[in-house]
Amino acid sequence: MPADQLAERLTALRADYEDLQAKGLELDLTRGKPGADQLDLSEGLLSLPTGHRDRSGADVRNYGGLEGLTEIREVFADLLGVDTAQVVAGGNSSLTMMYQVVTWLLLHGAPDSPRPWSQEEKVTFVCPVPGYDRHFTMLAELGIDMVTVPMHDDGPDVPAVRALVADDPSVKGMWLVPTYANPTGAVCSTEVAADLMAMPTAAPDFRILWDNAYVVHHLTDVETKSADALGLASASGHPNRPIMFASTSKITFAGAGVAALAASPENKAWYLKRLSYAAIGPDKVNQLRHVEFFGDADGVRAHMRKHRDLIAPKFAAVQEALSARLDGLGVATWSQPVGGYFVDLNVMDGTAARVVQLAKEAGIALTPAGSAFPYGNDPDDRNIRLAPTFPALAEVEAAMAGVAVCVELAAVEKLTAPVVE
Structure with a gap:
C-alpha cells in the first residue's frame, strides 16, 4: 500500500484493537494441554484396574519389574514400530526419562563413550528450529551448548546437520520430534531419518533423542x-x-x-543399570490400569480418533480466523498441520514480540515470542507457537480473531514507523 493508505489502515486497525480490548477477554493459548473434554474420555481409568496381577501372575502392587509390565510394553512397541524387547515403560513423564538420559550421559557417558560427557571440554547439541522449548531449557539448565538447524516439512536440514557433526567431536547429540513436530507439525521422512542415522559423526557416541510425543496424534483420517x-x-x-x-x-x-523409552539392547541395558540405583520399579498399578483400559494398540488408536473429533474443529478455527483476516496481505504465514498439538505462526520479521504484547494487553495469553528457539532467541523475531487444544472452541475462535488483529496491527505499525537514520 502507499503511505496514505497505510496510515488510514493503521487508524482503522487501532479502532479494531480498542474494540478487542473492550471485550475484556481472558483467554490462554500458551500451552499444549488437553482440554477437560479430552481428559473426560479417560475417566474410566479411575475404576481400574479390576485386579492386581499381571499376565505372569506377579502382584503389581509390589516392588520389582524395573522395565515395566510386558503388556504395556507391547502396546508401546506396536505404536512405535519397535520390538517389545526394546521398550522400557516408566512413570508418567517422558520428559523425566529424557532428563535422566541426558544427565546420566553427562555423569557416566554412553556405552560407546571414551569418557563421561561432563569431562569433555564442551558438549553441544544440534537443535532443529522452530522446536520444543522444554528440550532447549533442559540443555541450558545442564550447561550444554546449542546450535540450530532449520526444520523443514520433511525434517531437519540434513546438509546443515552433517556440517555440524562431521568434524566437531563436541557435538554429542541432537533433539528431534519426528512426527507432527512441535511446533511446525513437520513429519520426518524415512529418507531424512535414514540420512541422520547413517551420517558420519566426529563424536563416536553421538545420540539422537527421538521424542515421538505425537506419534498417534492425528488430525485427519x-x-x-x-x-x-x-x-x-x-x-x-x-x-x-x-x-x-x-x-x-x-x-x-x-x-x-x-511414559516409555525404546532403544538398542546396549542402550536399554545402560539405561536400566542407571535406573536401578534410583528406583525399584515403576507404578505398575497405573500401567495395568492402562492395559485394561485400552486392551491393545488398536484400542489406543480408536481412543485417539475420539480426541481428533474434539480438537480438529479447534485447529480448523485457527485456520479460518487467520485466513479471514490475513490471507493476501503478505504479513504472515502459518502451518496447516495434519497432526500434533500446535500451529506455527510466522509474522512479519521484527514483530513477533509486539504481537504477543498486543495480545496480552487485549487479554489473550500467547507463548512468548522466541520460545521455540534455544535461549528464547529468535533472530528474526517472527515465530509464535499457537496451542489451541485447551480452551473451548468458542474461546479459540475469539482468541484467534484477536490474534489476527494483533498480527496485522503490528505489521502496519512497523511499516508506518519513522525511519531512524
Missing part, C-alpha cells in the same frame, strides 16, 4: 506413520544412535499417564 528410527540406525551400523521416547500424556491423563 490419514494416520501418518513414523520413520523406523531404530531399524534404520541398526541397518546403517549405528544401532546405539537413537533413543526414542513417548508417553500417554496427551492420550489419557496428562499428569497420570505412562
Whole structure:
C-alpha cells in the first residue's frame, strides 16, 4: 500500500484493537494441554484396574519389574514400530526419562563413550528450529551448548546437520520430534531419518533423542506413520544412535499417564543399570490400569480418533480466523498441520514480540515470542507457537480473531514507523 493508505489502515486497525480490548477477554493459548473434554474420555481409568496381577501372575502392587509390565510394553512397541524387547515403560513423564538420559550421559557417558560427557571440554547439541522449548531449557539448565538447524516439512536440514557433526567431536547429540513436530507439525521422512542415522559423526557416541510425543496424534483420517528410527540406525551400523521416547500424556491423563523409552539392547541395558540405583520399579498399578483400559494398540488408536473429533474443529478455527483476516496481505504465514498439538505462526520479521504484547494487553495469553528457539532467541523475531487444544472452541475462535488483529496491527505499525537514520 502507499503511505496514505497505510496510515488510514493503521487508524482503522487501532479502532479494531480498542474494540478487542473492550471485550475484556481472558483467554490462554500458551500451552499444549488437553482440554477437560479430552481428559473426560479417560475417566474410566479411575475404576481400574479390576485386579492386581499381571499376565505372569506377579502382584503389581509390589516392588520389582524395573522395565515395566510386558503388556504395556507391547502396546508401546506396536505404536512405535519397535520390538517389545526394546521398550522400557516408566512413570508418567517422558520428559523425566529424557532428563535422566541426558544427565546420566553427562555423569557416566554412553556405552560407546571414551569418557563421561561432563569431562569433555564442551558438549553441544544440534537443535532443529522452530522446536520444543522444554528440550532447549533442559540443555541450558545442564550447561550444554546449542546450535540450530532449520526444520523443514520433511525434517531437519540434513546438509546443515552433517556440517555440524562431521568434524566437531563436541557435538554429542541432537533433539528431534519426528512426527507432527512441535511446533511446525513437520513429519520426518524415512529418507531424512535414514540420512541422520547413517551420517558420519566426529563424536563416536553421538545420540539422537527421538521424542515421538505425537506419534498417534492425528488430525485427519490419514494416520501418518513414523520413520523406523531404530531399524534404520541398526541397518546403517549405528544401532546405539537413537533413543526414542513417548508417553500417554496427551492420550489419557496428562499428569497420570505412562511414559516409555525404546532403544538398542546396549542402550536399554545402560539405561536400566542407571535406573536401578534410583528406583525399584515403576507404578505398575497405573500401567495395568492402562492395559485394561485400552486392551491393545488398536484400542489406543480408536481412543485417539475420539480426541481428533474434539480438537480438529479447534485447529480448523485457527485456520479460518487467520485466513479471514490475513490471507493476501503478505504479513504472515502459518502451518496447516495434519497432526500434533500446535500451529506455527510466522509474522512479519521484527514483530513477533509486539504481537504477543498486543495480545496480552487485549487479554489473550500467547507463548512468548522466541520460545521455540534455544535461549528464547529468535533472530528474526517472527515465530509464535499457537496451542489451541485447551480452551473451548468458542474461546479459540475469539482468541484467534484477536490474534489476527494483533498480527496485522503490528505489521502496519512497523511499516508506518519513522525511519531512524
